Amino acid sequence: xxxxxxxxxxxxxxxxxxxxxxxxxxxxxxxxxxxxxxxxxxxxxxxxxxxxxxxxxxxxxxxxxxxxxxxxxxxxxxxxxxxxxxxxxxxxxxxxxxxxxxxxxxxxxxxxxxxxxxxxxxxxxxxxxxxxxxxxxxxxxxxxxxxxxxxxxxxxxxxxxxxxxxxxxxxxxxxx
Amino acid sequence: xxxxxxxxxxxxxxxxxxxxxxxxxxxxxxxxxxxxxxxxxxxxxxxxxxxxxxxxxxxxxxxxxxxxxxxxxxxxxxxxxxxxxxxxxxxxxxxxxxxxxxxxxxxxxxxxxxxxxxxxxxxxxxx
Numbered sequence: 001x002x003x004x005x006x007x008x009x010x011x012x013x014x015x016x017x018x019x020x021x022x023x024x025x026x027x028x029x030x031x032x033x034x035x036x037x038x039x040x041x042x043x044x045x046x047x048x049x050x051x052x053x054x055x056x057x058x059x060x061x062x063x064x065x066x067x068x069x070x071x072x073x074x075x076x077x078x079x080x081x082x083x084x085x086x087x088x089x090x091x092x093x094x095x096x097x098x099x100x101x102x103x104x105x106x107x108x109x110x111x112x113x114x115x116x117x118x119x120x121x122x123x124x125x126x127x128x129x130x131x132x133x134x135x136x137x138x139x140x141x142x143x144x145x146x147x148x149x150x151x152x153x154x155x156x157x158x159x160x161x162x163x164x165x166x167x168x169x170x171x172x173x174x175x176x
Numbered sequence: 177x178x179x180x181x182x183x184x185x186x187x188x189x190x191x192x193x194x195x196x197x198x199x200x201x202x203x204x205x206x207x208x209x210x211x212x213x214x215x216x217x218x219x220x221x222x223x224x225x226x227x228x229x230x231x232x233x234x235x236x237x238x239x240x241x242x243x244x245x246x247x248x249x250x251x252x253x254x255x256x257x258x259x260x261x262x263x264x265x266x267x268x269x270x271x272x273x274x275x276x277x278x279x280x281x282x283x284x285x286x287x288x289x290x291x292x293x294x295x296x297x298x299x300x301x302x303x
Contacts, residue, residue, distance in 0.1 A: 027287055028287045030287075031288060031289055032286075032287045032288075084191055085191060085195070094190075098189055098191050099191040101189065101191075102189040102191045105236075105265055105286075106265055106286050108265075109264075109265025109266070109286065110265065110287065112265075113266075113267040113268060113285075116268050121268055121270050121271075124236055124265070124266075125236075126188060126236055126237070126238060
């Protein structure tokens with residue numbers, strides 16, 4: 001599937017969007033977590049219907065609408081938060097939830113800044129963070145769904161972006 | 177002898193407030209109180225009771241965002257000249273221009289390099 005601006009000669013492939021998402025993640029890990037991050041292979045068959053752990057989600061709105069999310073286990077959430085705050089955190093508490101929310105905010109914010117070259121200005125919501133078991137997410141309106149699996153010293157996590165075109169007229173976006 | 181400057185950090189993320197506190201402690205400068213607010217409305221309340229020399233603020237926050245806070249400060253005779261540094265994920269040119277147009281002193285995009293931010297803050301606080 002490709003995403004193009006109406007009238008644009010340069011369609012954007014889902015893989016390019018995934019590359020943008022991973023580039024944004026690398027920037028956050030290098031600058032704020034002092035840690036490496038690797039992109040891991042992923043197939044659609046790996047996508048679980050439900051999961052246990054932490055989900056941080058930020059909404060996007062403009063010529064496209066949707067959201068970006070970070071999904072990880074409780075242990076990985078604690079490790080990422082410990083690196084961000086330079087403090088040992090061993091259980092999921094307010095600090096960990098706030099930290100994972102901010103990590104998601106920075107990753108999706110950097111991704112948004114890259115995507116705006118195609119879509120024009122987008123607005124972001126403040127993060128929402130969920131911690132629990134058997135969490136299922138659903139976005140019925142999404143026309144494009146991207147998932148990037150990553151590995152870090154503290155464990156694996158997944159990034160997702162789901163987008164659909166909106167009614168905003170300034171930059172019309174077409175999904176093919 | 178001049179009093180050490182009081183600072184105000186405005187961000188709805190406690191994680192970012194902690195990181196900024198750490199960066200400020202690494203400037204090596206003598207600082208007064210470093211106050212924290214979770215949004216622009218809370219920041220304005222805190223500023224009523226304190227002499228603030230520098231404001232570091234996020235943009236995307238509930239209740240009152242950073243641009244609204246900046247607008248309120250610049251329209252107040254008391255706070256029209258206080259330096260305001262925007263520290264935000266919003267990196268789009270339109271947002272930067274809006275902040276600069278409203279009178280932001282500096283604009284730092286998250287994620288940031290702690291070293292660069294420390295040097296920038298040290299420079300602003302040394303003036």
